[in-house]
Structures are given as C-alpha cells and as structure tokens.
Amino acid sequence: MNNSFFSRFAPKQPKFFPLLQSLAETLLKAAETFLEGIEYPTVEKRAEYYKLVKDIERKGDEINTTIHNELASSFITPFDREDIHHLAAAIDDTIDGINSVAKRINIYNPKPLPEEASKMAQVILQEAQFIVKAISGLVDVHKNGSEILKCANELHELENKGDDIYELFIIRLFEEEKDGIELMKVKEIMHEMEQTTDAAEHVGKCLKSILVKYI
Amino acid sequence: MNNSFFSRFAPKQPKFFPLLQSLAETLLKAAETFLEGIEYPTVEKRAEYYKLVKDIERKGDEINTTIHNELASSFITPFDREDIHHLAAAIDDTIDGINSVAKRINIYNPKPLPEEASKMAQVILQEAQFIVKAISGLVDVHKNGSEILKCANELHELENKGDDIYELFIIRLFEEEKDGIELMKVKEIMHEMEQTTDAAEHVGKCLKSILVKYI
C-alpha cells in the first residue's frame, strides 16, 4: 500500500475529504434548487430562484478557495495537489454552469421553457448525485474504487444523454421558432445547460485520472 | 525569510519583474486606447481604433512569449514558474479580451453603443490601473503584501460592478431592442466586455495565490 492513494494522500491531509464532500453537496443543492425553479415562468420567480442559485454558487466559490489555499499552504506533493485542485475546480465549474443558466433565464426572461429544459435539469441533478456518491468514496479509494469508476461511467452516459436531448431540441427549435430573438434566448439557455452536463462529466474524468494513479 | 517569495524568486530571477511590469503597462495602454475609441460610431474610426488595439495586443503577446520562454529556459523551481506563468497568462487574457471587443465593434459595426458600453470600458480601465499597481509591488511582496491584497479585492469589486452593469443592460436590451440582428451585435459586444472584467479579476486571483504562499 506504499504507493496508494490512501497512504499518500488521506492520512496526511484528512481535511481535504470533508471540504470536497461539502463542495459536492453544494453542487447537489444548486442542481436541486435549479430544477425546482425552472418550472416557474414569471419574472419574479425567476429572479427569486436566480438569487437562491447565486447564493449557493458563492458558497461553492468559498469552499473552492479554501481548498485552493489549503493546498497552497500545505506540505503535500505537487502530484496529489494537482489532482485535488483539478477535482475541486471541475466541481466548481459545474456549479458555475448551473448559476450561468439560472442567470440567463432571469435576465433573458424567455417564454415558458420547453420540456427539454426540465429534462436537461434532471440530467444535471442526476450527475450531481453521482458526483456526491463518488466523492464520498474517495476517503478509501481501494475499497470504493470500482464504485467510483461506476459513477464516472454514469457521468459519461448522462453527458451523452444531455447531448442527444440538446441536439434533437435544436433541430426542432430551428424548424419551429420563427421569432429570432426568442430563438436566441432559448438556444443559449439550452446550450449553457448542455455545457453544464459536460462540466459534470469532466468531474468524472478527474476521478478516473485519480483511479488510474492510485489503485 | 527562507521560504519567502522574495528569497525564492526575486534574487534568482530579477528579469521577470520588469517583464511583468511591461505586460501590465501594455494592458493599461490597451484599456486606455479602447475607452477612447468606443465613443466614435463611424466605420473608419472603429477600424482605426481596432488597429491600434490589435497592435498593442500583439506587443502583449510578444512579452508573454518572452516570459514563457524565459521561464522554460531558466533554472527555477516548478512552483514559482507556475505562479509567474499563470499571472502573465491572466494579464495577457485580459488584453486579448479588450482586443476581442474592439474587433467585434469593428466587424459588426453596430449602431452607436449604449452608455453602458462606456461604463464597462471604464471598469476595465480601472481594473488595468489596479493591476499595474499590484504588479509594481511584487518586487517586495513582504513590504507591499497588504497593498497587493487591496488591489486584488478592488478587482473583485470591479468585476461585481461589471456584472451588475451587464445584467441590467441585457434586461433592458431584450425589452427595448426589437431588431434581432442589432440585438445580437450589442449583446455579444457587451458580453465580451463582461468576460474581460472577469479576466481582470482572474489576475487578482493569481495575485492572491501568490500572497497565500509567500507571505
């Protein structure tokens, strides 16, 4: 176990696990709040939910900064440091993605969103759930390695599902929506959601790089 | 002072300070030129100012390449190298952002820009001023640490101000502008400016990572 993730990483830096866990749970909270808010088509509700998501996003930023500063000031090998840094940054990017969609819904104020928007928000929520599960396994990567790998593969599948929803929706949108400004609004909102599913898949890629090295 | 920024970094590599200073001043020059040019709504003036900004951006590229090559060929610890690399890249990205806005104003040729465009250009100029100030302090990070931190915090505040200007403007734009093509032009120009304020804030984040490590 000399070269393992556990021996290199966990005993020296136990504080990073609760921080990563807390960041993943912040992502889950953002995804849940966003899905709930997406149903309401009024200006007031959209502004209200954007504020909620924005507050969660700021909390995520703070946790990410704490992780970043702890990494900078801890004695830890550069290799491990980079892994934790990339993982935290990828989770933070996913939260930023959700915030970015919520912001656009608020400031563009489009007509009621298509059902594909809810489907995409559900994909993002499922991704967040797999990320929380995977991160909770990191504390003992040997025991939980295959479970973490399964989560990373699920993230890949969900990203593909998001791609398909997006592509079919855009084809339909360009056929049906003749109001250029409305089309631009909805296209950009859906595109940001698709980018968010990519960001979540990237968390899975970071997890896979850790597994390759430490198992 | 064994582990300090100064002892690790400055005496070994004094050449990096004038290079970073020169890069920051190039950013300031780009921001000043851009603000001046934004007022002129004619095709000719827009082309003229884009050319001026583009020349400055190329100068920035050259300085950044010099820094990059000096880092690659210098004996210096990887840790310090990464810090300087990220800082220079972040300043260069801010210059690129200004160039990108000037380019779009030139090739899209929108109607006279809204007053929010000048406000954003002023935010970018103020950011550039704080960046020049902070970089000039790096040569003695112990003495100037609190001043540099203050600059980084100002960059954060200015980015928030840019966000607010952008969001309120977009809400108004979608309510008032009924010409889809004109809306697209102005929205993208303003969005690039908002991204540029983000890039400048990122310089502040790079400065904060240096402070965390070396003070």
Place this chain on the structure above:
Amino acid sequence: MNNSFFSRFAPKQPKFFPLLQSLAETLLKAAETFLEGIEYPTVEKRAEYYKLVKDIERKGDEINTTIHNELASSFITPFDREDIHHLAAAIDDTIDGINSVAKRINIYNPKPLPEEASKMAQVILQEAQFIVKAISGLVDVHKNGSEILKCANELHELENKGDDIYELFIIRLFEEEKDGIELMKVKEIMHEMEQTTDAAEHVGKCLKSILVKYI
C-alpha cells in the same frame, strides 16, 4: 546531449511517439472528411458526414485518454509529462473543434454555406498536414528541430489567414444577410471554424515550448 529532449524523453518512453503520431493522423482524417462533407447542402448528407466526423472524434478521444493514462502510470519526470499532455490535449481540442463545426452544420441545417466556409476548411486541412509533419519529427528533435519550428510558424501564418477570412466574411454577412436566424447559424458555424484554426495554432505553440526546452 545529457539534457536533451531525446535523452530525457525518447529512450524511456518510446510508446508516446506512435500514440502522438496516431492522434495527429486522426486529426488529419477528421479535417479531410470535414472538407469533403462541407460541400453537400442536403440534410441527409450533413447528417452522414457529421456521423463520420463524430466517429473520428471518438477515436481521437480514445487515443488521448490512452496517452493520458500512460502518462499517469509511467515513471517519467513531471516536466516531460506536462509537455506531452499539453501537446496531446491541443491536438484533441483541434479534432473537437472540427466535430463541433460538423455538429452545428447538421443541427442548424443552414442554407448552402458560403465559399468562405470551404476556404476555412482548407486552412484547417493545411494546419492538420503541418501538425502531422511536425509530430513525425519529434522522435529526433535535434535533427528535426528547425523543420518542426517551420511547421509551428506555418501554423501561426495559417491562423492569421483564417482570421482574415473570418473577419472579412462577417463584415459582408452583416451587410448582406437580413434574415436574423440564418445569419446566426452561419456566423456561429464560421466562428467555430475560426476557433478551430486557433486550436491548431495552439498545437504549434506547444511544439515551440518543447523546442525551447530541449534544443
């Protein structure tokens, strides 16, 4: 030759050269297929070529993942590792760019594309050819250094050419195209192509960083 690219890198890790070569050839195949497909304006042909490009892009992803995993599990100095990693990532990003354009042509289904689209696709193809040539020289960087540098400079020239084609086209597009939705489609497709020429130039920058260090 103690500190050379060859001595540090090649003898220890001969497997990386065929992998990088294979990735560069995958890029070339993507660029060729894309140029061929761009001529056909029907929905069926566009879907068919997008499928072809997508399959090539997935092959590129697999090679990139293999390189990434080999790097993670190989004993190799971090410095070399980062160089290979950045180079492979930059080639992969160029393939992703081509895939992204093919996808947009498929899902937006614009009117027949302007001749500038073919010109840009030819620029991308030429870039891919220089990348294949440069990568094939890496196996003996001392012998081929000046040839590799020439390729990197050609990539820079081609990116400038792509910029010019794009900028002149956009000026014309905003003057001539009065259908906002059609304009949006073509603008975004051309912009993705211009970004792809940037991604290819970035491969040249990665090559230059290697040359600076190892020659």
